[in-house]
Amino acid sequence: MIVGRMPVLGAFLDDNLWFRNARSVFPSVTRVCTTSVATGAWPGRHGIVNNQFHLGGDLGGPLVDTARIDRLLELKDRAGAIVTADSLGQRLAADGRSMMAIHCGSAGSGLLVNHAVHELGHRTFSVHGADATLTPEIVPDILATCGPLPGDEAPKLDTVAYTGRVATEVALAQDQSDVTLVWLPEPDTSFHFCGIHSDGAEQAMRAADAVFAEILQSIADGPHADTTAIIAMSDHGQIATSALIDLAGLLRADGFRAGHEPDDNTDILLTGGNMGELRPMTPDPRLIADLGRWLMLRDEIGMVFADPARVDGALAPEAVHQTHPRSADLLYVMRSDETAGPGGIPGIGVFTGGVPLGGGMHGGLNRYEMNTVLGFSVPDGRCAADDMPASLIDIAPTVLDLLGANFDSDGRVLPLFEAEQEPALVEIHEAGSGDFRQRLVRSGIGGRSYLIEGGRV
Numbered sequence: 498m499i500v501g502r503m504p505v506l507g508a509f510l511d512d513n514l515w516f517r518n519a520r521s522v523f524p525s526v527t528r529v530c531t532t533s534v535a536t537g538a539w540p541g542r543h544g545i546v547n548n549q550f551h552l553g554g555d556l557g558g559p560l561v562d563t564a565r566i567d568r569l570l571e572l573k574d575r576a577g578a579i580v581t582a583d584s585l586g587q588r589l590a591a592d593g594r595s596m597m598a599i600h601c602g603s604a605g606s607g608l609l610v611n612h613a614v615h616e617l618g619h620r621t622f623s624v625h626g627a628d629a630t631l632t633p634e635i636v637p638d639i640l641a642t643c644g645p646l647p648g649d650e651a652p653k654l655d656t657v658a659y660t661g662r663v664a665t666e667v668a669l670a671q672d673q674s675d676v677t678l679v680w681l682p683e684p685d686t687s688f689h690f691c692g693i694h695s696d697g698a699e700q701a702m703r704a705a706d707a708v709f710a711e712i713l714q715s716i717a718d719g720p721h722a723d724t725t726a727i728i729a730m731s732d733h734g735q736i737a738t739s740a741l742i743d744l745a746g747l748l749r750a751d752g753f754r755a756g757h758e759p760d761d762n763t764d765i766l767l768t769g770g771n772m773g774e775l776r777p778m779t780p781d782p783r784l785i786a787d788l789g790r791w792l793m794l795r796d797e798i799g800m801v802f803a804d805p806a807r808v809d810g811a812l813a814p815e816a817v818h819q820t821h822p823r824s825a826d827l828l829y830v831m832r833s834d835e836t837a838g839p840g841g842i843p844g845i846g847v848f849t850g851g852v853p854l855g856g857g858m859h860g861g862l863n864r865y866e867m868n869t870v871l872g873f874s875v876p877d878g879r880c881a882a883d884d885m886p887a888s889l890i891d892i893a894p895t896v897l898d899l900l901g902a903n904f905d906s907d908g909r910v911l912p913l914f915e916a917e918q919e920p921a922l923v924e925i926h927e928a929g930s931g932d933f934r935q936r937l938v939r940s941g942i943g944g945r946s947y948l949i950e951g952g953r954v
């Protein structure tokens with residue numbers, strides 16, 4: 498996807514250290530990924546277990562939609578905390594270091610990138626304005642420097658360009674923080690709503706590449722060029738949607754009282770997309786077993802995660818690091834494969850909604866959803882294409898290590914200066930029942946298990 502479309506990023510990866518097997522976390526959705534970047538933790542420890550999730554049992558109530566700041570602040574009231582792992586921002590602040598984030602995703606994602614930003618004295622700017630950030634006091638100065646906020650239609654070319662201005666004219670120009678994070682909304686938005694193989698997506702990729710070039714130039718021209726590490730990353734990939742099903746409707750047709758919000762007609766709360774949870778409103782092991790069996794009988798379902806002692810043929814949620822008290826007892830992934838989609842781009846799958854049919858989607862464990870961009874340019878660092886496993890959870894400990902700080906995280910400090918000698922071990926988990934068979938591939942190194950890919954076989 499990069500070759501021919503993002504020449505500056507392509508050259509950056511070729512000329513520096515490129516982790517070719519870098520992967521996302523599960524589910525491969527943005528707020529889960531953002532929080533894993535921010536904490537160096539799997540969702541089983543940081544607690545943002547999906548973009549949208551319900552709280553079970555006594556904590557029941559409305560859907561936790563992590564795109565919304567108000568719903569995240571409610572989560573703090575309902576469950577005691579939003580994020581349950583220490584963050585990069587918190588660790589930096591403990592050493593008296595600063596962080597600025599320029600964020601163009603949802604307001605919720607802008608919160609999760611440095612959730613304690615306000616008490617730490619750090620800065621987060623959301624391109625959605627003062628109401629969408631925990632540090633609204635910095636917004637007027639940025640508007641004065643960079644002009645009025647851009648519109649919000651896909652492809653978000655204006656938003657991307659505006660982000661470049663904030664990065665180069667504010668974050669890297671004045672009062673530079675120890676860590677600057679720039680989060681572009683593209684090409685994610687255009688992949689979703691215009692299609693992965695679309696003119697809009699191509700325009701968005703070129704616009705993102707142009708901003709990356711501006712950032713590289715700004716650093717090269719600035720006073721800290723010799724001591725600045727630059728990391729280029731994406732948080733997930735995408736596959737094209739090839740068929741749409743109404744999972745809640747199918748469940749109801751078969752007698753399960755399933756719905757997206759708690760009400761008098763609902764016993765089972767679900768979320769959707771390329772994957773989701775099925776959560777009985779009151780814990781019910783027999784209902785979980787019935788639902789697990791029902792999922793495995795459907796052609797559109799790719800994977801089922803639940804306690805295998807309860808649901809024959811399921812893989813344990815532990816296998817994908819979904820071990821948080823907030824994690825649902827039953828998770829499903831829609832069926833996908835590596836068939837070429839529109840434009841010959843590999844990766845298509847069934848989904849339950851959220852974008853137009855034919856648009857791009859992510860969330861599951863397809864290789865093309867899980868594969869991410871991860872490249873490092875580090876002073877005196879090595880230049881290579883590295884095949885070792887790497888993931889979003891490694892970014893925070895690696896950044897902190899570059900700053901001379903330890904960080905107790907789930908990830909490892911990536912080998913920026915010398916290649917690792919220890920081999921990575923392939924771990925294959927297979928399970929199934931009847932005609933349903935699923936496989937999860939992980940890669941182990943240093944006592945950690947990175948998620949590589951998974952699906953129905």
Ligand SMILES: [Zn+2]
Nearest residue numbers: 527685686689
């Ligand atoms: Zn997305």
